[in-house]
Amino acid sequence: MPPNPLIMASRCQREIPPELVDRIIDFLHDQPKALTACSLVARSWTVTSRYHQFSMVALITPRCWGKFNRLIETSPTMLRFVRSVIVDVADTYSPWMSVCASFPSLQHITMNGVVSPPWREEAAAISSVAHNITSFTINLTVVRAHYVWPIIRMFPNLVTLGYVGARCVVTVVPLQLSLPCHSPPISTMSITNTTLGGVSDALLNPPYPLTSLSTLDIRDVYPERRASLQALAQAYGGQISRLRLHLRGHRQQCTPLGGFKPLLSC
Amino acid sequence: MTVVDTPDYISHFTNLRHLTFANLFLIPRGRYKRVAEGESPFAWVNSAIAALRSPITHFTIEVLIRQPAQLDAVDWKALDVLLSTREVLRSLVRVSVVFLGRLEGGGWDPKSIAEPVAVRRLMPLTSMMGLLTVSTRGPKL
Numbered sequence: 001m002p003p004n005p006l007i008m009a010s011r012c013q014r015e016i017p018p019e020l021v022d023r024i025i026d027f028l029h030d031q032p033k034a035l036t037a038c039s040l041v042a043r044s045w046t047v048t049s050r051y052h053q054f055s056m057v058a059l060i061t062p063r064c065w066g067k068f069n070r071l072i073e074t075s076p077t078m079l080r081f082v083r084s085v086i087v088d089v090a091d092t093y094s095p096w097m098s099v100c101a102s103f104p105s106l107q108h109i110t111m112n113g114v115v116s117p118p119w120r121e122e123a124a125a126i127s128s129v130a131h132n133i134t135s136f137t138i139n140l141t142v143v144r145a146h147y148v149w150p151i152i153r154m155f156p157n158l159v160t161l162g163y164v165g166a167r168c169v170v171t172v173v174p175l176q177l178s179l180p181c182h183s184p185p186i187s188t189m190s191i192t193n194t195t196l197g198g199v200s201d202a203l204l205n206p207p208y209p210l211t212s213l214s215t216l217d218i219r220d221v222y223p224e225r226r227a228s229l230q231a232l233a234q235a236y237g238g239q240i241s242r243l244r245l246h247l248r249g250h251r252q253q254c255t256p257l258g259g260f261k262p263l264l265s266c
Numbered sequence: 267m268t269v270v271d272t273p274d275y276i277s278h279f280t281n282l283r284h285l286t287f288a289n290l291f292l293i294p295r296g297r298y299k300r301v302a303e304g305e306s307p308f309a310w311v312n313s314a315i316a317a318l319r320s321p322i323t324h325f326t327i328e329v330l331i332r333q334p335a336q337l338d339a340v341d342w343k344a345l346d347v348l349l350s351t352r353e354v355l356r357s358l359v360r361v362s363v364v365f366l367g368r369l370e371g372g373g374w375d376p377k378s379i380a381e382p383v384a385v386r387r388l389m390p391l392t393s394m395m396g397l398l399t400v401s402t403r404g405p406k407l
Contacts, residue, residue, distance in 0.1 A: 219288070230275045237278030244286040245276075245314065 022048050029055075054081035059099065060088040060112060084108035086139075097126040104128075108135040110162075123154065127180060130155050137162030137190075149207050150181070158184035159212075164192040183208045190217040191232075192246075213239060219246035277317045285318075286326040287311050308344045318354045325355060326362040361397045 028034040029052040039049035059065055072079060082103040087096040089111055100106055106129050133155040213236050349355055385400050
């Protein structure tokens with residue numbers, strides 16, 4: 001009688017050490033289709049596959065939101081795998097903080113769109129995960145300067161701050177926000193400018209001294225931003241030990257820090 | 267058209283140890299022309315290093331190569347001269363050359379094409395012996 005292939009597969013799978021399975025799946029970390037296939041192989045493979053598959057989600061269009069909502073209805077456990085999220089804040093009243101708060105393992109936030117002052121309820125909601133956030137990127141954003149630092153200072157353990165192609169709009173209305181106010185130990189700052197405008201003085205002149213800042217990543221340095229970069233260099237030049245310079249003018253696609261692509265996007 | 271310029275703000279970084287030049291276009295060609303005819307493609311790197319005020323221990327250049335043929339056009343000798351003559355680079359413990367492959371005309375694999383060429387070209391440069399690492403980053407085919 002020929003052996004049952006299902007029984008053989010099950011036996012073979014039991015004989016593979018789980019750490020070896022993890023190692024194999026780790027190699028597929030940036031291949032969504034392969035990860036989907038792996039997650040269906042066996043229950044023991046599902047967690048490791050999903051760990052990579054849902055490591056980053058991009059919620060940047062209504063279609064994305066719809067797809068995401070359907071997904072968490074059928075599989076709410078995937079929320080714990082999300083470590084990085086890209087949110088589009090095109091709508092002034094977008095509840096992005098509440099959404100971020102639903103990811104218990106969230107570490108990186110990339111924000112697109114218009115930065116608006118957070119609602120107090122939202123600020124309270126995100127406080128449950130705020131201490132996990134280590135990286136925050138403002139991407140292709142119209143920034144109202146005085147909104148930026150109050151949001152950044154909500155994350156007490158933030159170490160990496162990215163500023164990609166943002167344009168600063170300074171309004172004259174003073175802002176009074178009742179938000180948690182920390183002095184996060186930012187050690188890495190990445191400044192990438194596209195053709196949108198100058199580097200914001202609000203970001204280059206933070207409300208508290210960035211004594212931990214040691215790494216600077218400067219991309220696409222255009223002459224009109226020289227004054228701002230000169231000011232940054234004068235302020236922090238003595239403590240920067242790692243500098244990464246990109247030759248100016250290379251029109252590359254703006255991506256979050258590290259240039260990684262989301263695995264779950266529309 | 268010359269767009270090579272000196273990042274004068276670099277002189278303010280007095281505590282610098284790790285320096286990376288990213289996305290270098292070393293080949294003056296087409297719309298991505300970055301250096302004038304007859305000018306060393308390392309001129310920008312050279313001017314930046316000249317402005318340095320602190321000894322560098324880790325030096326990385328990331329070279330953007332669009333076609334395998336561009337590897338032969340890179341002025342590797344200029345890089346060797348650059349590394350061996352500058353005072354601020356005397357304390358180097360590591361030099362990294364990273365190739366950033368980009369798909370053009372059907373694509374190519376920088377791992378299998380660029381690395382062997384770069385190692386063959388760079389290894390004879392004695393000033394970098396023992397310090398040099400060559401690696402590639404690029405799209406998967």
